[in-house]
Amino acid sequence: xxxxxxxxxxxxxxxxxxxxxxxxxxxxxxxxxxxxxxxxxxxxxxxxxxxxxxxxxxxxxxxxxxxxxxxxxxxxxxxxxxxxxxxxxxxxxxxxxxxxxxxxxxxxxxxxxxxxxxxxxxxxxxxxxxxxxxxxxxxxxxxxxxxxxxxxxxxxxxxxxxxxxxxxxxxxxxxxxxxxxxxxxxxxxxxxxxxxxxxxxxxxxxxxxxxxxxxxxxxxxxxxxxxxxxxxxxxxxxxxxxxxxxxxxxxxxxxxxxxxxxxxxxxxxxxxxxxxxxxxxxxxxxxxxxxxxxxxxxxxxxxxxxxxxxxxxxxxxxxxxxxxxxxxxxxxxxxxxxxxxxxxxxxxxx
Amino acid sequence: xxxxxxxxxxxxxxxxxxxxxxxxxxxxxxxxxxxxxxxxxxxxxxxxxxxxxxxxxxxxxxxxxxxxxxxxxxxxxxxxxxxxxxxxxxxxxxxxxxxxxxxxxxxxxxxxxxxxxxxxxxxxxxxxxxxxxxxxxxxxxxxxxxxxxxxxxxxxxxxxxxxxxxxxxxxxxxxxxxxxxxxxxxxxxxxxxxxxxxxxxxxxxxxxxxxxxxxxxxxxxxxxxxxxxxxxxxxxxxxxxxxxxxxxxxxxxxxxxxxxxxxxxxxxxxxxxxxxxxxxxxxxxxxxxxxxxxxxxxxxxxxxxxxxxxxxxxxxxxxxxxxxxxxxxxxxxxxxxxxxxxxxxxxxxx
Numbered sequence: 001x002x003x004x005x006x007x008x009x010x011x012x013x014x015x016x017x018x019x020x021x022x023x024x025x026x027x028x029x030x031x032x033x034x035x036x037x038x039x040x041x042x043x044x045x046x047x048x049x050x051x052x053x054x055x056x057x058x059x060x061x062x063x064x065x066x067x068x069x070x071x072x073x074x075x076x077x078x079x080x081x082x083x084x085x086x087x088x089x090x091x092x093x094x095x096x097x098x099x100x101x102x103x104x105x106x107x108x109x110x111x112x113x114x115x116x117x118x119x120x121x122x123x124x125x126x127x128x129x130x131x132x133x134x135x136x137x138x139x140x141x142x143x144x145x146x147x148x149x150x151x152x153x154x155x156x157x158x159x160x161x162x163x164x165x166x167x168x169x170x171x172x173x174x175x176x177x178x179x180x181x182x183x184x185x186x187x188x189x190x191x192x193x194x195x196x197x198x199x200x201x202x203x204x205x206x207x208x209x210x211x212x213x214x215x216x217x218x219x220x221x222x223x224x225x226x227x228x229x230x231x232x233x234x235x236x237x238x239x240x241x242x243x244x245x246x247x248x249x250x251x252x253x254x255x256x257x258x259x260x261x262x263x264x265x266x267x268x269x270x271x272x273x274x275x276x277x278x279x280x281x282x283x284x285x286x287x288x289x290x291x292x293x294x295x296x297x298x299x300x301x302x303x304x305x306x307x308x309x310x311x312x313x314x315x316x317x318x319x320x321x322x323x324x325x326x327x328x329x330x331x332x333x334x335x336x337x338x339x340x341x342x343x344x345x346x347x348x349x350x
Numbered sequence: 351x352x353x354x355x356x357x358x359x360x361x362x363x364x365x366x367x368x369x370x371x372x373x374x375x376x377x378x379x380x381x382x383x384x385x386x387x388x389x390x391x392x393x394x395x396x397x398x399x400x401x402x403x404x405x406x407x408x409x410x411x412x413x414x415x416x417x418x419x420x421x422x423x424x425x426x427x428x429x430x431x432x433x434x435x436x437x438x439x440x441x442x443x444x445x446x447x448x449x450x451x452x453x454x455x456x457x458x459x460x461x462x463x464x465x466x467x468x469x470x471x472x473x474x475x476x477x478x479x480x481x482x483x484x485x486x487x488x489x490x491x492x493x494x495x496x497x498x499x500x501x502x503x504x505x506x507x508x509x510x511x512x513x514x515x516x517x518x519x520x521x522x523x524x525x526x527x528x529x530x531x532x533x534x535x536x537x538x539x540x541x542x543x544x545x546x547x548x549x550x551x552x553x554x555x556x557x558x559x560x561x562x563x564x565x566x567x568x569x570x571x572x573x574x575x576x577x578x579x580x581x582x583x584x585x586x587x588x589x590x591x592x593x594x595x596x597x598x599x600x601x602x603x604x605x606x607x608x609x610x611x612x613x614x615x616x617x618x619x620x621x622x623x624x625x626x627x628x629x630x631x632x633x634x635x636x637x638x639x640x641x642x643x644x645x646x647x648x649x650x651x652x653x654x655x656x657x658x659x660x661x662x663x664x665x666x667x668x669x670x671x672x673x674x675x676x677x678x679x680x681x682x683x684x685x686x687x688x689x690x691x692x693x694x695x696x697x698x699x700x
Contacts, residue, residue: 185584185589218592222593244597246569246571247593247601251597253487254629255629259622264624265621265622271617282604283601
């Protein structure tokens with residue numbers, strides 16, 4: 001597809017706003033010289049930032065927007081006032097074909113609602129899902145979805161998430177046949193809800209799909225790095241993601257406290273600083289930035305609200321590789337393939 | 351209640367067996383001189399261990415059992431062969447009134463099934479739940495339930511879990527009015543499933559209960575220590591518990607790798623060792639041992655399968671304080687109180 005991806009940036013979203021979004025775009029452009037940018041938001045503020053990055057400036061167009069979607073806006077409010085806001089217009093640019101993807105660091109619920117309304121759900125997908133990258137002990141991150149877009153999911157939803165998550169893993173990790181598991185409370189076939197058991201059966205039968213379905217996995221295995229894509233309903237996925245974030249912070253807080261507990265420990269800390277930095281780099285969410293809404297007729301990437309310029313650049317790179325790899329076509333092909341085989345589906349899942 | 355709690359110990363359960371279970375009992379007796387023990391399992395092996403602890407020996411009775419419930423036994427198999435096994439007989443002792451509580455380090459699913467069949471569910475409780483203690487940044491642990499006994503739960507189940515979890519917090523933490531929250535994917539009133547919204551409404555209305563209901567909490571807040579009891583369905587609870595365990599191991603694995611990454615880091619590690627030990631103590635599951643099945647007509651405590659003697663002693667202490675504080679009566683009183691107010695319940699939850 002697009003040789004030169006055009007990325008629409010909501011320059012006002014996130015905790016910091018234009019300075020970090022523009023710097024992130026500059027970093028991303030340095031990595032990938034083909035990227036082009038449309039920057040949505042306060043014209044003067046964006047222009048002031050752009051002055052600092054001459055090469056970025058040459059490939060960027062500013063689109064002035066008066067409005068901003070607030071961080072605490074409810075999805076329903078966001079939809080009503082989307083027109084004219086930096087987030088709403090960045091997503092509209094994707095809808096109109098003016099840009100190939102939109103990136104925002106703003107309110108996740110608002111962005112999901114605005115994107116769903118503007119871009120519509122893909123044919124064959126019942127519900128779009130939110131997918132993100134999680135760090136593991138191995139070199140590759142883990143793709144997990146859904147992370148909160150859908151509180152309750154049936155077996156068909158879960159199978160569609162598996163198809164979309166695999167397409168995402170193929171795109172961002174270049175893994176042509178990713179290993180996919182369903183998150184459950186045990187690995188035996190009889191464990192879990194009916195939805196999970198039905199979805200497992202459907203995925204076992206769908207061995208023609210470009211993914212390697214390997215059954216169930218549990219919460220304690222997520223970070224082990226022995227699976228590429230973990231599929232779950234949005235409720236459990238959100239609980240798992242936030243529990244992982246909270247626990248990582250808990251352990252590093254304990255570590256910090258331990259290092260401060262005595263003079264000896266403080267000295268040990270100073271000597272170990274390079275090692276601590278390795279740990280910090282591995283856990284830094286900026287290195288795993290770029291949550292995506294999958295299942296829409298268009299590419300929308302959510303950057304962490306508190307992401308640094310490096311984090312924003314990573315989110316933009318994710319958007320760029322989704323455009324280049326035409327993830328929407330990949331998902332569509334896999335879904336068509338799946339539906340053409342649907343005669344083999346178990347009765348319960350039809 | 352019982353001035354001298356009699357604890358029935360399944361001496362064969364767990365990864366290690368009699369040596370650690372007997373040593374754990376000896377440690378627990380040293381802390382609490384009133385404890386009495388009934389030890390179920392291989393007579394000769396238990397007797398050989400008991401010889402090492404003269405004072406424990408004086409307050410212990412051995413009950414020979416030929417059978418053992420295997421670690422991989424399915425709950426249905428476990429029920430069929432329970433009679434004559436160390437686990438089955440320890441639970442039966444509670445049923446017969448020969449002991450006040452049973453403690454086992456064996457197969458959790460088997461123990462739940464055997465206990466449920468032998469002790470039966472309390473009147474007013476629809477489903478028993480598995481509760482455990484999780485470490486937090488504060489001094490007190492967090493009580494979380496359900497952790498996997500019930501895959502799907504309605505609002506009434508969740509309210510009953512709140513009542514039982516609070517009684518447990520009052521017992522093990524001595525907190526007369528524990529702060530209770532429901533695990534959800536957001537803290538706004540409109541977030542989450544209908545079951546959660548109904549349960550929240552019922553708990554808000556039940557302000558006469560000895561608990562302080564404080565709404566919803568999210569996965570990233572669990573370790574913060576700003577709540578005493580977290581209530582959730584068994585699916586989400588199991589996912590959260592295992593994700594927390596896995597993430598803590600992930601971060602400590604990264605830390606170990608970082609410390610080994612250079613000579614300088616190794617030296618830093620040696621100097622920081624006391625600090626690292628503090629971290630280890632805080633995260634050591636032995637210091638938070640004692641998962642309990644709540645909602646049965648009798649007290650059953652599950653020790654970690656890989657618990658050390660100190661871990662076993664902690665599980666026995668939990669059992670002892672549940673006996674002393676008569677937790678079953680506490681739960682019954684709170685349930686009676688709740689039911690007598692049920693006229694005030696919202697229509698949806700009836």
